[in-house]
Amino acid sequence: MSTASFSSLSADHQRLQAxxxxxxxxxxxxxxxxxxAGSATAEVLAEAQ
Known part of the structure; x- marks a missing residue:
């Protein structure tokens, strides 16, 4: 995500960047x-568009 597009996001969307x-x-x-019973593992890749 570029800096220019980041600044156009609402405050709520900017917090989601975390x-x-x-x-x-x-x-x-x-x-x-x-x-x-057992163990589970999850992997998630979260990207901003």
Whole structure:
């Protein structure tokens, strides 16, 4: 994203820029009637347009 287009964003949209980037999270899942307990990993790439 260029500096010129960033300045035209609303204050709310500018705050969302903090979420831009590559994110990875891990968590432990409880057992259910459908599956055993275990761990899960998620990866998200958030880009600004």
């Amino acid at each position: 979420l831009v980037g590559a994110w990875r999270g891990e968590e432990e899942l409880a057992a259910t009637q459908w599956t055993d």
